[in-house]
Amino acid sequence: MTADAVVVATNSPISNLATMHFKQAPYITFVIGAKVPRGSVPKALYWDTLDPYHYVRLQNIDEQYDVLIVGGEDHKTGQADDADARYARLQTWTRERFPMAQEVLFRWSGQVMNSDNGIAYIGKNPFDEENVYIVTGDTGIGMTHGAIAGILLTDLILGRNNSWAELYEPSRVRIGGVGDFISENLNVAAQYLEWVTPGDVDSVEEVACGTGAVVRRGLTKVAAYRDENGTLHEHSAICTHLNCIVAWNSSEKTWDCPCHGSRFDTQGKVINGPAINGLLM
Numbered sequence: 001m002t003a004d005a006v007v008v009a010t011n012s013p014i015s016n017l018a019t020m021h022f023k024q025a026p027y028i029t030f031v032i033g034a035k036v037p038r039g040s041v042p043k044a045l046y047w048d049t050l051d052p053y054h055y056v057r058l059q060n061i062d063e064q065y066d067v068l069i070v071g072g073e074d075h076k077t078g079q080a081d082d083a084d085a086r087y088a089r090l091q092t093w094t095r096e097r098f099p100m101a102q103e104v105l106f107r108w109s110g111q112v113m114n115s116d117n118g119i120a121y122i123g124k125n126p127f128d129e130e131n132v133y134i135v136t137g138d139t140g141i142g143m144t145h146g147a148i149a150g151i152l153l154t155d156l157i158l159g160r161n162n163s164w165a166e167l168y169e170p171s172r173v174r175i176g177g178v179g180d181f182i183s184e185n186l187n188v189a190a191q192y193l194e195w196v197t198p199g200d201v202d203s204v205e206e207v208a209c210g211t212g213a214v215v216r217r218g219l220t221k222v223a224a225y226r227d228e229n230g231t232l233h234e235h236s237a238i239c240t241h242l243n244c245i246v247a248w249n250s251s252e253k254t255w256d257c258p259c260h261g262s263r264f265d266t267q268g269k270v271i272n273g274p275a276i277n278g279l280l281m
């Protein structure tokens with residue numbers, strides 16, 4: 001297959017190992033959907049400025065009810081495993097501010113890529129071939145950034161001027177963002193200490209059905225998952241991107257990398273880049 005230009009829209013870029021991955025940070029975000037009487041909450045996009053922050057959207061479900069979608073309570077990917085507590089805090093936050101909220105119909109979580117200033121990276125992929133373009137660092141507003149990327153990347157590929165290009169330029173350096181950049185990358189560097197720590201449990205015998213744990217085996221670590229039938233599935237716990245140690249996510253039953261957000265299923269298969277290869281057996 002040949003093409004004049006390539007757009008890498010894999011959320012976290014997969015066309016090179018280490019460029020944008022140092023300029024954005026992966027976060028797991030949590031969402032609940034609570035039933036509210038239709039029209040009881042004015043239709044708008046709401047968010048607060050707490051850390052971690054909260055956001056609110058509305059979705060109509062029938063003539064009588066809307067679903068109040070409340071999200072937030074984010075944590076860095078692979079650096080916490082307490083989803084129930086986060087969902088509970090979301091419920092409390094919701095009930096305090098939206099007393100009309102009734103039962104919670106849905107709850108789910110997923111990963112977002114946060115850029116240095118909340119604005120996505122859309123344009124040429126730095127240190128890549130001239131004709132490789134990316135869209136990443138959506139920072140939880142991928143619906144908006146996706147639409148912008150469609151317009152902006154079309155213009156860039158066709159050589160047309162677009163006044164947004166500078167704002168979204170992936171290679172930009174933000175004055176004032178250096179502190180955040182350093183602290184996020186120090187956090188990543190600290191994750192490599194996992195190479196010398198003990199495992200989550202001493203032996204695979206302690207891994208209960210339907211759960212996973214990282215187990216030390218000599219100089220390395222093993223990601224051990226025991227399925228509902230009691231069969232043990234072992235993979236190397238070393239992320240195939242840049243060798244951080246993955247962590248068990250008990251809520252989504254995935255192996256999540258705390259460094260740049262690669263995620264793997266219980267069989268070691270990649271479900272989220274930047275890794276492109278599964279966990280080794």
Ligand SMILES: Cc1cc2nc3c(=O)[nH]c(=O)nc-3n(C[C@H](O)[C@H](O)[C@H](O)COP(=O)(O)OP(=O)(O)OC[C@H]3O[C@@H](n4cnc5c(N)ncnc54)[C@H](O)[C@@H]3O)c2cc1C
Pocket residue numbers: 009010011014029030031057071108109110111112135136138139140141142143144146272273276
């Ligand atoms: C819980 C949650 C709530 C959110 N709420 C909002 C919201 O209210 N408003 C909003 O605007 N945004 C929201 N977002 C963010 C938004 O969903 C994302 O920013 C957006 O989906 C990113 O779009 P994308 O197309 O870049 O990436 P994705 O939607 O992740 O698509 C990437 C695609 O690339 C494919 N892919 C990945 N790796 C490979 C590979 N190696 N080979 C081939 N294909 C590959 C994947 O299968 C996938 O289809 C939310 C995200 C989450 C997780």
Ligand code: FES
Pocket residue numbers: 239240241242243244257258259260261262273274275
């Ligand atoms: S995602 Fe980069 S080391 Fe795992």
